[in-house]
Amino acid sequence: MKTAMKMMFAGAVAALTISGPAAAEDTLRIGTEGAYPPFNQIGPDGELEGFDIDIANALCEEMDRNCEFVTQDWDGIIPGLLADKYDAIIASMSITPERDKAVDFTKRYYSNKLRFAAKKSSDIKPTKKSLEGKTIGAQRATISAQWLEENMGDIVEIKRYDTQENAFLELDSGRIDAVLADMLVAYEWLDSDAGSDYEFKGKAVYSGDKIAIAVKEGNNELRKEFNKAIKAIRKDGTYQEINEKYFPFDIY
């Protein structure tokens, strides 16, 4: 018993010393949320999948780097990068001035818009008049939540959810009158069985949302490497192939 424990301990120490520092240098650790279909989610097999994941893998291949994914709840994803839990965030993150102060962004790898979604029977419109006194859901720490605070903060009640899926779930329960979300994520949900009773309301309230990869401030080497790889996969058609898998239109 004692020797067995000793051997196990020795083995563990050996494994740590061999794999620890070496792996951290070669492997590129990528932080993602894993709860944001169709961009990054945990599939039925328990593995990460989605547009972000495919893009990340394509970029890693292009850069000839070994990549490893780390899943992290959304509202802790920037703090996690700052605390060196991973080297880059590929998780459908929009470039915002506030985030830009905390991290550095690559060039965009897709674009998005913010749009309201609500029940088909609802006559809600994305105007202040129509939304006054309504309860609107959004995911915590997203540009949707921020947009609501800045533009509608005084007239609507904002409910913040830990994941986008929970916000959609709440639309179903009727606790909220509408959800403000990234259009492409809502598009996927509206297309699914769960979202069949719902539709977009009005035009996008915010366009020009650029989605990019975040790296730690000052990590120019990695940022440039990603920029080069994004350009390369756009050029050789890999990007378009991945795009087609998820959306019948170009989202770049």
Next chain:
Amino acid sequence: MNWDVMWDSLPELAEGALLTIELVAISGVLGLALAVPLALARVARPLWLRAGPFAYIFVFRGTPLLIQIFLVYYGASQFETVRESFLWPILREAYWCAIIAFTLNTAAYTAEILRGAIQAVPEGEVEAAKAIGMGRWMRLRRVVLPRAFRIALPAYSNEVILMLKGSALASTITLLDLTGVARTLIAKTYMPIELFLAAGLFYLLITGIILQGFRLVEKRVHGVGE
């Protein structure tokens, strides 16, 4: 360390702390009220009387509070019948869902604490009460329960503090309690260390107040009793 961020966040965190205190106080009182009959039924002799409370306590002590909150908040709302029932105006609100989940949870733990205390009441005291002709209810009211509450007090103060910390889970169902406010502010500032530290200090402060309160009560009941 950014002290300005910590300092500026204090008013908003204080508001969150008020909601936290409110949640803990309301569910604490309701939970205690529910725990007394539960504990009494739990120590009763007939099987039909103690089986229900036993199962209830087993379930609520045996599952995580987070799951209980999610089941009340997200789970119940998935059923059309719940959404159309008279309960919906209550279950619709995250606030009441949190109170319901916390109450049911703390009632289970408190009932178990009380059960132990009731069984720890010295046999001799019960015998003495019997000897001077006290009936079953009078014995319960005058001897067993007062004695059991006193025995349970230290363990119960522990439960209240555990519930204070468990109440942080209210932030997962959109409530802006102390933790909810901290998380929302972190989403704007990306300064988790500063804000969690500040929120932690608030929790410590509340815990200190609770402990002091229990110390006073303990002093008082022991002064009268012994």
